[in-house]
Amino acid sequence: TPILDEGTLYFCSGLSRAFAIDAVTGKERWVYDSKADLTGTWSGTCRGVALWRGEDTQAPGRSASLRGEDTQAPGRGRCERRIFMGTMDARLIALDAASGAPCLDFGDQGAIDLRAGLGEMDPAETYPTSPPTVVGDIVTIGALVKDNRRVDPPGGVIRGYDVRSGALRWAFDPVPPGTAPLPPAPDGTPRYHRGTPNAWSTFSVDTERGLLFIPFGGPSPDFVAAHRKGFDHYGSSVVALDGKSGEVVWFFQTVHHDVWDFDVASQPTLIELTRDGEPIPALVQATKMGHVFVLDRRTGEPIYEVEERPVPQTDVPGEISAPTQPFPTFPPPLHPGGFDAKEAFGFTPWDRGACRERVAALRNGGTFTPPSLEGSLRYPGTAGGANWGGVAYDPVRQLLVLNQNRLAQWLRLIPRTREKEAVERAGPFGISLQKGTAYLAEQGVLLSPIGVPCSPPPWGSLLAVSLESGTVRWEVPFGTVRDMIPIPLPILFGLPSMGGPIVTASGLVFIGAAMDDYLRAYSVESGEELWRARLPAGGQATPMTYRLSDHGRQYVVIAAGGHSTMGTTPGDYVIAFALP
Numbered sequence: 364t365p366i367l368d369e370g371t372l373y374f375c376s377g378l379s380r381a382f383a384i385d386a387v388t389g390k391e392r393w394v395y396d397s398k399a400d401l402t403g404t405w406s407g408t409c410r411g412v413a414l415w416r417g418e419d420t421q422a423p424g425r426s427a428s429l430r431g432e433d434t435q436a437p438g439r440g441r442c443e444r445r446i447f448m449g450t451m452d453a454r455l456i457a458l459d460a461a462s463g464a465p466c467l468d469f470g471d472q473g474a475i476d477l478r479a480g481l482g483e484m485d486p487a488e489t490y491p492t493s494p495p496t497v498v499g500d501i502v503t504i505g506a507l508v509k510d511n512r513r514v515d516p517p518g519g520v521i522r523g524y525d526v527r528s529g530a531l532r533w534a535f536d537p538v539p540p541g542t543a544p545l546p547p548a549p550d551g552t553p554r555y556h557r558g559t560p561n562a563w564s565t566f567s568v569d570t571e572r573g574l575l576f577i578p579f580g581g582p583s584p585d586f587v588a589a590h591r592k593g594f595d596h597y598g599s600s601v602v603a604l605d606g607k608s609g610e611v612v613w614f615f616q617t618v619h620h621d622v623w624d625f626d627v628a629s630q631p632t633l634i635e636l637t638r639d640g641e642p643i644p645a646l647v648q649a650t651k652m653g654h655v656f657v658l659d660r661r662t663g664e665p666i667y668e669v670e671e672r673p674v675p676q677t678d679v680p681g682e683i684s685a686p687t688q689p690f691p692t693f694p695p696p697l698h699p700g701g702f703d704a705k706e707a708f709g710f711t712p713w714d715r716g717a718c719r720e721r722v723a724a725l726r727n728g729g730t731f732t733p734p735s736l737e738g739s740l741r742y743p744g745t746a747g748g749a750n751w752g753g754v755a756y757d758p759v760r761q762l763l764v765l766n767q768n769r770l771a772q773w774l775r776l777i778p779r780t781r782e783k784e785a786v787e788r789a790g791p792f793g794i795s796l797q798k799g800t801a802y803l804a805e806q807g808v809l810l811s812p813i814g815v816p817c818s819p820p821p822w823g824s825l826l827a828v829s830l831e832s833g834t835v836r837w838e839v840p841f842g843t844v845r846d847m848i849p850i851p852l853p854i855l856f857g858l859p860s861m862g863g864p865i866v867t868a869s870g871l872v873f874i875g876a877a878m879d880d881y882l883r884a885y886s887v888e889s890g891e892e893l894w895r896a897r898l899p900a901g902g903q904a905t906p907m908t909y910r911l912s913d914h915g916r917q918y919v920v921i922a923a924g925g926h927s928t929m930g931t932t933p934g935d936y937v938i939a940f941a942l943p
Contacts, residue, residue: 364411364905365920365937368444368460373414374922375494376935377407379450381458386911386918389939393463400452403486406507407451407927410565410751410904411494413502414460415526417443442466445526447502449491453477455504455524470529477506480534480554481517485509489517489561496566498575498606501533502526505562505577510624511584514799519561521577523609533609537579539596540611558582558591560598564751565630569644569660573606576633576646576660580626581618584797586734586774586804588620589682599626601648601656603663613663617650619685622677622734624745625651629753629863633660636830647756649749649765652730653698654691655828667693667833675728677735679776681801684733693833697826698748698767699819701729701740707817718817721809725773734776734804742818744772744808752863752876752905757887763828764872764887766841768859771809771818776802821857825864825874827887837890842877861926863905875902875921880932882906882921882940900934901925916941 365374367386375381379399383392401407444460455477457469465473481489488509495504501523508516521535536544537559545554560579567576581598582591591598599618604611618625632647636657646660657666671687690696704723709715726732727740747768754765777785777794779801785794795804809817816822826838840857862876872885875898882902884894903926910917919940925933 364907365922366412366414367907367909368414368416370911371460372920372937373412373446373460374937375409375412375448377409377451377924379409379448379452381412381446381448381463383446383460383463384937386909389937395458395463395465397448397450397454397456399450399454401487403488404451404490405487405509406492408492409448409451410492413447413495413497415445415447415497415500415502417445442468445469447495447497447526449477449493449495449504449506451487451490453490453506455491455495455502455529457526457529468528470524475524475529477504477522478517479552480520480548482554482557484517485512488512492563493565496568496575497526498523498568498573500526501606503566503575503606505566507563508561508583511586511795511797511804513797514584514590515557516583518555518557518559519579520555520559521562521604521609523606535604535609535611537597537602539593556594559594560600563626564628567631567633567646568606569633572661574612574660575604575606576631577602577604578627578629578631578648580628581621581624584795584800584804585624586622586776586795587682587797587800587802588622588684590800591620595620601627601631601646601658601663603660615648615656615658615663615665617648617654617656617689618652619688620683622684623731623741628747628751629749630751632754632756634756634758636666638666647754647763649754651743651745651747651749653696653743653748653767654689655694655697655754655763655765656689656691657693657830665691667691674731675733677733679734679736679802682733688731694828694830694835695833696730697828697835698730698743698769701727701732701742702771702819703727706819708815708819709811709817710813710815714811714813714815718809718811721773721817734774736776736778738773738775740809741772741774741806743768744770745806746770746859746861750861752861755864755866755872757866757870759868760870760887761830762836762866762887763830764825764864764866765828766823766825766860766864766874766876769818769820769822769824769857770816770859772806773809774804774806776804778802821855823857823859823877825872825885825890827890839885839890839892843879845879845881859929861903861929865906865908867908873906873908873919875904875906875923877902878929878931880923882919882938896940898923898938899932899936901929901931903929903931
């Protein structure tokens with residue numbers, strides 16, 4: 364998603380390039396090519412950049428242009444406003460917001476090597492996929508660590524750097540409390556533990572309290588837990604850090620001993636609630652399980668009751684599983700907790716029967732069915748539920764709006780002794796080697812013989828949840844096969860999506876995200892689709908909206924780049940829409 368400042372939109376591309384364009388005309392102001400080494404990268408993803416406005420312009424509403432000052436006047440130094448971006452070869456770069464030139468006083472000639480302290484790694488085994496986050500005068504960043512390769516990949520350390528010099532101000536190594544820090548390297552630089560959870564998604568900031576909220580995934584590999592020895596303490600959690608020191612203020616774990624790849628994929632959403640007449644600064648966290656947790660962002664305590672409920676236990680020799688999992692009660696889970704063979708879908712009796720057989724052959728105990736040797740049903744699958752698009756909030760109507768995926772998968776663990784055979788017969792998803800464990804993992808989407816999902820439709824939906832009643836106000840199928848097959852089906856089944864919604868004060872929900880190349884507008888009151896426009900590529904991003912004055916024209920902007928895993932139309936566009 365682009366960010367706006369001084370009448371300029373700043374954003375990045377999957378090739379680790381940063382851009383600045385005029386927010387009214389779209390005219391290019393500058394482009395910076397980091398010339399990243401893309402060797403070994405598999406996800407050309409850049410979800411955005413961060414902005415530091417400078418010494419006297421950090422407060423909300425205090426940008427120089429709003430005070431009528433000339434940002435290019437004599438005395439306003441180079442790199443007074445800074446754009447920060449992560450690259451696919453694991454660097455953090457600071458750029459002059461006015462010119463796009465590197466800020467040479469930051470790190471080493473404008474860049475910091477984020478591989479420092481992580482130890483041995485394969486090419487592109489770790490790199491940032493989401494924007495850095497600025498907290499006061501500190502720029503923070505996490506990174507993706509490639510899943511399911513081995514038990515000791517580079518760790519998921521979160522680091523905070525001085526926005527001016529690039530000096531390391533703090534590092535949060537997500538190991539269990541009481542774990543001794545590693546001794547520094549011979550040159551005195553810090554070293555960080557391996558195999559810890561990582562935070563590949565987008566952070567949030569409470570500027571008033573100086574809190575940084577981090578959505579963590581689980582430690583690698585995803586599908587086994589016996590080797591972790593407590594290192595999933597912060598796994599699949601929201602962690603609140605003090606932005607100045609990096610110290611943990613609180614954390615809330617959404618999944619215990621996560622063996623489903625149910626990492627916290629979306630940015631925590633900060634809202635204000637009133638309960639029993641008392642205003643509460645709240646944090647809303649949507650998850651892949653279809654659970655939405657509403658927490659007090661000062662303490663991390665649930666505002667509404669969360670129940671620990673018994674869940675199925677592993678029967679895999681040597682493995683471990685958590686006896687209970689947390690379930691929100693307000694709102695209750697939004698994704699179905701499972702389906703049985705009788706509910707399997709098919710267009711004809713033949714493919715429906717095949718789906719029923721496939722479901723019946725799998726271990727099937729609901730959302731938290733653990734991986735098994737015979738194969739387990741995963742519903743929701745690794746894409747959710749909710750994914751990195753997150754939720755939007757209408758504070759007047761007290762409605763949360765989010766999109767949900769409803770696609771079943773299967774997962775099977777394979778003993779290490781059968782590795783050669785498993786690799787030779789691997790399907791399109793391949794085999795997760797999970798080196799250092801007793802098991803490999805094989806998975807795939809649960810499909811009929813004609814390639815149709817076996818889970819009941821809709822396979823994707825858009826919904827609104829009331830935070831007054833905790834109930835779903837409306838839910839509609841979301842997405843069509845318009846760009847997937849030559850003859851569109853007349854029935855709207857909905858499809859999986861990636862990217863989130865925004866809500867305007869007038870009651871419109873704008874969202875791209877779907878597997879067809881559209882940007883849509885819905886009524887936040889009813890879920891009725893009011894407008895749609897074609898995009899030149901898949902809109903797997905969250906839109907933004909702005910106007911540059913109180914009476915100026917309002918724009919809706921979305922980055923259209925497509926999504927390789929979803930197979931949507933690739934491209935490299937930023938598209939703006941506005942009323943005449």
